[in-house]
Amino acid sequence: MMGKDSGTDLHDRGPEIRKATEKDLEGILRVINTTNGLFYRRIVPPERFKDPFLKIEELRREFERKDFWVGKLADRMVGTAAFETAATRFGPVGIITRMYVLPGFQRRGIGTALIAEIEKEAGRRGVGEILIWTDPKATWAVSFYRKLGYREVDPTVRYHNETIDTRIEKHGGELLVLRKPL
Ligand SMILES: CC(C)(COP(=O)(O)OP(=O)(O)OC[C@H]1O[C@@H](n2cnc3c(N)ncnc32)[C@H](O)[C@@H]1OP(=O)(O)O)[C@@H](O)C(=O)NCCC(=O)NCCS
Numbered sequence: 001m002m003g004k005d006s007g008t009d010l011h012d013r014g015p016e017i018r019k020a021t022e023k024d025l026e027g028i029l030r031v032i033n034t035t036n037g038l039f040y041r042r043i044v045p046p047e048r049f050k051d052p053f054l055k056i057e058e059l060r061r062e063f064e065r066k067d068f069w070v071g072k073l074a075d076r077m078v079g080t081a082a083f084e085t086a087a088t089r090f091g092p093v094g095i096i097t098r099m100y101v102l103p104g105f106q107r108r109g110i111g112t113a114l115i116a117e118i119e120k121e122a123g124r125r126g127v128g129e130i131l132i133w134t135d136p137k138a139t140w141a142v143s144f145y146r147k148l149g150y151r152e153v154d155p156t157v158r159y160h161n162e163t164i165d166t167r168i169e170k171h172g173g174e175l176l177v178l179r180k181p182l
Contacts, residue, residue: 015110017117020068020080027077028068028098029059035100043137062098069117071101071110078105081114085127088159094122094130095164099141115148122182129181133167136176150178 020028036053062082071079079101085092096118101110122130132150134141155171164177171177 015079015108015113016072017069017113018072020063020070022063024068024070024077025056025059025063028070028080029054029056031070031077031080031102032059032098032100035102038103039138039140040135043135066097067121068098069114071114073105073108073110078102079110079114081111081118083118083121085122085125086159086161086164088161088164090128090159092125092127093159093161093164094118094125094127096130096132099132111144112148119180119182127182129179131164131167131177131179133171133175133177135174142176142178145178148180150180153177153179 032054033052037051040053041049041051066082066084068080068082070077080098081096081100082098084095084097086095096115099111099114101114119130130150131153132145134145136142153168153171155168155177157168158165159168167175167177
């Protein structure tokens, strides 16, 4: 029988989810660029496809205004997601971006665990709903968000927030915008 601290038990433990610090930036970049390269090459037109997708300077700038979470499995960083709040005419809403889990570690609940932590944080911040947007061709992402209770926005609604309204104007075409009331 394996002991409590055996390697097997360590692997069987769920993912560790924690808030990222600046020290995690390189690891986050690796998770995003590796996963994006493998998943989006098939659906993004070649003239728009970037590989690497993101540069460290871009991520660093984003890190200044968003909170990032990381998911680790057996001490290896395998997933990430970012969260920010935005002022709208409905009050503060949350936005999740940069949701990525390395291909070899998907379908093990890491994405779900990352979203769960972010939803807890959103609750603490008094956010009324969370929005996400994705490429409709990313059927895996659409299934994932739908499983977690995210549903299509009413495309006629405007939030009076430029970032959000620009996305909703593209809803049903090049983007799907999904929301979940908290
Ligand atoms: C979307 C993503 C983050 C999900 O991460 P994950 O850790 O695999 O998700 P989970 O294991 O928590 O999956 C929860 C549920 O989502 C759904 N789901 C997840 N991946 C799916 C897939 N490839 N196809 C269909 N449904 C999927 C399933 O219902 C799954 O439950 P199940 O495994 O019990 O059937 C991951 O697929 C990913 O990184 N994809 C590439 C990057 C990307 O497209 N990110 C979204 C940008 S908007």
